[in-house]
Amino acid sequence: MLRITNARVIVTCPGRNFVTLKIETDAGVYGIGDATLNGRELAVASYLEDHVIPCLIGKDAHRIEDIWQYLYRGAYWRRGPVTMTAIAAVDTALWDIKGKAAGLPVYQLLGGAAREGVMVYGHANGETIEATIEAALDYKEQGYKAIRLQSGVPGLASTYGVSKDKYFYEPADAALPTENVWSTEKYMRSVPPLFAKARDALGWDVHLLHDAHHRLTPIEAGRLGRDLEPYRPFWLEDPTPAENQDSFRLIRQHTTTPIAVGEIFSSIHDCRSLIENQLIDYIRATVVHAGGITHLRRIAALADLYQVRTGCHGATDLSPVCMAAALHFGLSVPNFGVQEYMRHAAETDAVFPHAYRFERGMMHPGDAPGLGVDIDEALAARYEYKRAYLPVNRLEDGTLFNW
Structure with missing residues (x-):
């Protein structure tokens, strides 16, 4: 077993906003996953911090499929961009951990x-x-x-x-x-x-x-x-x-x-x-x-x-x-x-x-090994979150349209 001991959300803005989940284990191996939802970043950060991370502590990081099903089926309210982005962050971080533990890149x-x-x-x-x-x-x-x-x-x-x-x-x-x-x-x-x-x-x-x-x-x-x-x-x-x-x-x-x-x-x-x-x-x-x-x-x-x-x-x-x-x-x-x-x-x-x-x-x-990407947390901390929205679109007569 590779027990999950801690997980943290890191929000940074080096040129644009990113949300990153870092999952740590009792073996000292950690993994990171992207949790960025453009224009709605903090909604995913809250979903992870308030609802997902408490459920991860103590679980076996190797059980990727089981944890995926736990977060998807167990929430009852399924799908949607916020939920699936949060699940994606966990899943990606777990694949990163598994690759590092095996000493292999994830594609292997x-x-x-x-x-x-x-x-x-x-x-x-x-x-x-x-x-x-x-x-x-x-x-x-x-x-x-x-x-x-x-x-x-x-x-x-x-x-x-x-x-x-x-x-x-x-x-x-x-x-x-x-x-x-x-x-x-x-x-x-x-x-x-x-x-x-x-x-x-x-x-x-x-x-x-x-x-x-x-x-x-x-x-x-x-x-x-x-x-x-x-x-x-x-x-x-x-x-x-x-x-x-x-x-x-x-x-x-x-x-x-x-x-x-x-x-x-x-x-x-x-x-x-x-x-x-x-x-x-x-x-x-x-x-x-x-x-x-x-x-x-x-x-x-x-x-x-x-x-x-x-x-x-x-x-x-x-x-x-x-x-x-x-x-x-x-x-x-x-x-x-x-x-x-x-x-x-x-x-x-x-x-x-x-x-x-x-x-x-x-x-x-x-x-x-793993995904082959890391996060410099000290450098990330220098870039504070900046609220940024995607544009909206209107037709020439003023009707709101698809952007």
Whole structure:
């Protein structure tokens, strides 16, 4: 038995807010898990401190599955982003402990490497098409094999995915939500020219991706997907809100452009119908918001039966702890597709020293025992929590819309 003796929540803000759970054992081995829920961080911190941690003390850290079921079934109130993020933090920390106790990287405990590395995609963005393509050429020069394209929309003051910084995009940008203005009509006219010029500039050996960020109706998504077909996009991400999973059936009837969805999913039940009816091509659920490595493996196993591949969310609202976990997961699952990779700020990397590395468009978690990532608590304590909200979105007539 490896008895849990203590667990602590660490909240820090090295460039942005992160919540980290540290679990300690009687053998001196500890593990860390990401518990960050962008814009609602303190809700998860409270859930862990007030409701979860007291239940962990004295339990055997090796019994990962039993503890997962205890926290999921035992709470009665199941699922939801706060609950599943808290469970994910515990689960990830326990996998870290198990790897350290075994002297093995976590991917070895998951069955070993199924590939040499994990293909990742970077974010090319700009106020204009020309600026976006310039950024994409820079990513190609760095060796990226997959690049997401997001460009400003003529007539709109701001556009999702377009940041002032060339490499860093942090949407949680204010102590109260900022308000953006949106026009689907203007947006729909801007994306096909972006892809046409990108193919001319980048050629056909680079995968091109795009995120609609839940802003289209199913028929609008079908039209955009059809318009993009000549440019063979790797995927069209989050084309429409997924609460009604049957709405993706209408998209399928109108386009062969691959569809990716799921970064806000918290359990297998959010995507079960989408996968079983083959309405999507990539599932983007991630370690920190979908119940940890244990539950994400279940989602991947279901997806594998229907030739749906993984494409896990990997924005800067996932700490390096979660990025490491995602890489161990992606290296080991048979139906891996791609991993999103947004670089963290230098301050974040200093607080979370890690073994994972990028090389020639691929990433590898490294071979350090456990997850291969740690937290410098003394440095973390220097960065106090700063309230930060994601924006809200309104149509040009003032109607509140999907952000």
